[in-house]
Amino acid sequence: MRLVADNLAGERGGETIFSKVGFTLDPGGCLLVTGPNGAGKSTLLRVVAGLLPVAAGTVGLESGGERWPDPAAACHYLGHLNGMKVALTVEENLRFWQQFMGEMHLAVDAALDSVGLGEIGHLPFAYLSTGQKRRAAIARLLVSHRPVWLLDEPTAGLDTASEAQFAALMRAHLKEGGMIVAATHLPLAIEGAGELRMGGNV
Amino acid sequence: MLALYIRDLRLNIRAGGGALVGILFFLAVIAVVPFGVGPDLNLLARIGPAILWIGALLAALLGLDRLFQADREDGSLDLLVMNGARQMLAFTVFVKCLAHWTASVLPLVVAAPLLGLFMNMEPVGIAAATLTLLVGTPAIAFIGAVGAAVAVALPRGGLLVSVLVLPLVIPVLIFGVSASYGAITEPDPFLPPFLMMTALTLFFAVLGPLAAALALRWSAD
Numbered sequence: 001m002r003l004v005a006d007n008l009a010g011e012r013g014g015e016t017i018f019s020k021v022g023f024t025l026d027p028g029g030c031l032l033v034t035g036p037n038g039a040g041k042s043t044l045l046r047v048v049a050g051l052l053p054v055a056a057g058t059v060g061l062e063s064g065g066e067r068w069p070d071p072a073a074a075c076h077y078l079g080h081l082n083g084m085k086v087a088l089t090v091e092e093n094l095r096f097w098q099q100f101m102g103e104m105h106l107a108v109d110a111a112l113d114s115v116g117l118g119e120i121g122h123l124p125f126a127y128l129s130t131g132q133k134r135r136a137a138i139a140r141l142l143v144s145h146r147p148v149w150l151l152d153e154p155t156a157g158l159d160t161a162s163e164a165q166f167a168a169l170m171r172a173h174l175k176e177g178g179m180i181v182a183a184t185h186l187p188l189a190i191e192g193a194g195e196l197r198m199g200g201n202v
Numbered sequence: 203m204l205a206l207y208i209r210d211l212r213l214n215i216r217a218g219g220g221a222l223v224g225i226l227f228f229l230a231v232i233a234v235v236p237f238g239v240g241p242d243l244n245l246l247a248r249i250g251p252a253i254l255w256i257g258a259l260l261a262a263l264l265g266l267d268r269l270f271q272a273d274r275e276d277g278s279l280d281l282l283v284m285n286g287a288r289q290m291l292a293f294t295v296f297v298k299c300l301a302h303w304t305a306s307v308l309p310l311v312v313a314a315p316l317l318g319l320f321m322n323m324e325p326v327g328i329a330a331a332t333l334t335l336l337v338g339t340p341a342i343a344f345i346g347a348v349g350a351a352v353a354v355a356l357p358r359g360g361l362l363v364s365v366l367v368l369p370l371v372i373p374v375l376i377f378g379v380s381a382s383y384g385a386i387t388e389p390d391p392f393l394p395p396f397l398m399m400t401a402l403t404l405f406f407a408v409l410g411p412l413a414a415a416l417a418l419r420w421s422a423d
Contacts, residue, residue: 051280053420073287081277087216088209097281099205102288 001064002026003048003071003148003179007057010040010047016055017043023196027147027177030170030190034183035198041183042079044198045150048181049077061148068147076146078154082137086126090117090136093125098143105145115139116165130157138166141173149173151182164189203289207301213272214305224261224306225313231257232317243322250321251331251382254314255375258335262307262342263367267360269302269350270418279354283418291415295347299411303343311335323386330385334396338378341403344410345370351417374402 002024009019018040025031033041046052048059050072061071068074084093094108106114112121115135120128128136134157141149149170155163167189170180174190182188235253236246273279282294314335318328349366353359377399384392 049280049284051283069287072284075284077280077284079277079280081275081280083277083281085209085213085276085278087213092209092212096205096209100203100289101281101285 001068001074001147002062003059003074003181004062005048005057005059008044008047008054008059009056010043010052011055012043012052018198019056021196021198022057023194025148025179025181025194027179028174030174030180030182030193031196032182032184032188032190032193033196033198034185039198041198042152045077045079045152045181045183049075049150051077071148074146075148075150076141077150077152078137078141079152080156082133083140084125084133084136087124089122089124090128090139091121093136094121094139094143097140101144101146103145104143106142108139108143111139111142112136114142114165114169116162131159131162134158135162135166138169142169147177148179148181151180151184153184154182155184155186155188203293203297206294206297210298210301211305214301222309224264225309227264228257228261228310228313229317231260232320236320246322247324247327250318250323251327251386252379253321254318254323254331255335255338255379255382257317258307258310258314258339259342259371259375261310262339263346263364265302265306266343266346266350266367267353267363269298269347270354270414271350271359274354279418286419291419292411295351295411295414295418296344296407299340299343299347303340307339307343311339327382327386330392331382334378334381334399337396337403338374338399341374341399341406342367342371344403344406345374347410347414348417351414351421354418355421374399377402 004024006022008021010017021044023031033044035041043052047054048071059071061068061074064074091108094111098104098108112118115138117132117135155166158166170190174180232253239245270279273282283291311332314332315328318331346367349363352366353363356362377395381392381395381399384390384395
């Protein structure tokens with residue numbers, strides 16, 4: 001399975017944000033998307049996720065088979081927003097996403113434990129701090145399996161210990177043959193990660 | 203999909219009672235009418251089914267704009283859209299409509315018989331109006347989903363959704379009211395308008411979610 005983007009362009013509101021972006025990602029591969037604010041990092045991730053239309057070029061998943069027909073089906077997307085309901089408890093949120101997204105991977109308890117939230121799964125999501133909310137959103141990546149993780153500023157709001165913990169989770173995902181595309185300003189402590197530098201052609 | 207239904211139901215009940223607001227609004231509309239038209243019992247009984255339907259229609263439009271907006275604000279909508287290969291987006295919308303109807307509109311149907319008494323309606327008329335509401339209001343939710351999906355990106359889309367949706371639900375209103383009248387006034391038939399309304403509900407149960415799914419897919423930014 002390979003994630004291939006070729007000569008990709010993305011636009012928002014009719015204005016081209018980036019163009020002629022290409023990359024190839026093999027199983028176990030990690031790509032860090034860097035660049036100044038407004039360079040189109042988030043737009044690139046949303047285009048790959050299928051949330052924004054492709055303005056030019058192609059992006060696709062090669063030999064994904066019936067299980068992963070297109071990038072959107074094969075991707076976990078962790079954007080700026082956590083995708084959790086504040087009125088539900090952390091466990092209810094995760095259990096819903098697990099049932100809705102299918103491809104069960106880790107149990108909810110185990111996923112919460114691995115992001116260090118094992119004790120507070122029963123609390124409403126609204127009661128959590130910013131960093132804890134982010135960690136709960138990261139736990140969503142673990143409860144159901146997707147080969148590709150699209151991460152948009154994944155470590156926003158995390159403290160140093162949680163960052164290290166998250167880096168370990170990413171390494172484990174890569175070791176299992178997963179792929180990661182992460183847009184970030186900060187180094188993510190992943191060895192052998194490729195870098196895609198988006199130009200500031202704003 | 204059951205998980206989505208249960209989640210939306212829980213949210214509707216927990217997050218401050220969207221259902222209760224709808225019922226209060228319904229009650230307010232129905233309670234004001236007798237003061238407005240005066241204490242003519244025959245007149246009230248005659249306009250009763252129509253007033254019940256109009257009140258329920260307006261109350262059902264109340265929480266509609268939040269159908270997708272709440273999901274968009276916390277990022278869930280992106281994930282629902284992305285999962286379209288596994289769970290067809292139109293079906294996801296359909297389930298969300300059902301959950302919205304169960305939590306916010308079904309209580310209106312349950313309250314309708316009581317409010318029918320305010321209007322001096324006879325028991326048969328109340329039963330007919332309640333039955334037509336039960337069968338007709340899902341169409342409002344399904345049509346409303348299209349309006350909610352179109353206006354999902356607008357911060358104050360509430361009124362716009364109502365204005366967009368209202369013309370499309372007029373046929374449901376017409377057949378619902380005429381079926382209710384058919385049950386109490388002698389020469390008018392009950393079954394034909396009732397079946398027409400049922401057909402409308404079934405038709406929009408398919409078309410509404412499909413159109414809403416298209417709108418959601420192209421409104422992403």
